[in-house]
Amino acid sequence: MATITLIDPATVPYVSTFLFVFALIFGLLSYSKVGDFNKRVNAMLALAIAGFSVLYEPLVLTLGQYIPIAASILIIVFFMALVKKILDGKEGSKDKFPLIVVIAILFLLLIAFADVFLAFLPGNFDSSVVLWGVGIVFVLLFFWLVYKTGD
Numbered sequence: 001m002a003t004i005t006l007i008d009p010a011t012v013p014y015v016s017t018f019l020f021v022f023a024l025i026f027g028l029l030s031y032s033k034v035g036d037f038n039k040r041v042n043a044m045l046a047l048a049i050a051g052f053s054v055l056y057e058p059l060v061l062t063l064g065q066y067i068p069i070a071a072s073i074l075i076i077v078f079f080m081a082l083v084k085k086i087l088d089g090k091e092g093s094k095d096k097f098p099l100i101v102v103i104a105i106l107f108l109l110l111i112a113f114a115d116v117f118l119a120f121l122p123g124n125f126d127s128s129v130v131l132w133g134v135g136i137v138f139v140l141l142f143f144w145l146v147y148k149t150g151d
Contacts, residue, residue, distance in 0.1 A: 013064040014054050020067060022050035024074065031081055083141070103145065107138040 007015075026046035030039065037045070053059055063070070114131055 013060050016067060017060045017063045018050045018054050020063060020071070021053045022046045025049050027078060031078075103138060103142050107135070107142070110134060110138070 023046075026042055029035075029037070029042040029045060035041075110131075
């Protein structure tokens with residue numbers, strides 16, 4: 001019986017390198033607003049840089065080896081950027097109580113489903129260290145928001 005493969009295993013490192021570099025460059029250009037370009041120009045710049053990065057074989061091999069760790073670090077960095085953007089908010093909105101409640105509920109869900117999340121840790125991360133780190137970040141964010149509200 002013949003098997004049909006939709007994705008050639010030989011091209012996976014090149015496709016993953018292209019997508020990773022494209023997403024990284026596009027996200028950084030969009031967030032930092034370097035040059036004040038619109039999204040189309042940012043996409044073209046990211047496309048060009050990602051295309052050239054696929055041609056560099058040592059980068060493809062290195063990213064193939066370290067992409068799970070790099071992806072987890074970038075998820076944390078972009079999550080922190082999202083939290084910063086949310087906390088800056090609008091000038092008229094001073095009520096942070098709903099955000100405090102959401103953070104508390106997310107922290108309780110993290111505690112309840114910790115064993116499910118630990119299965120998705122890339123590399124050789126120690127699960128207790130990761131959970132302690134995430135817990136400390138949530139608690140600090142919670143107390144900081146309570147402090148900022150002044151109530």
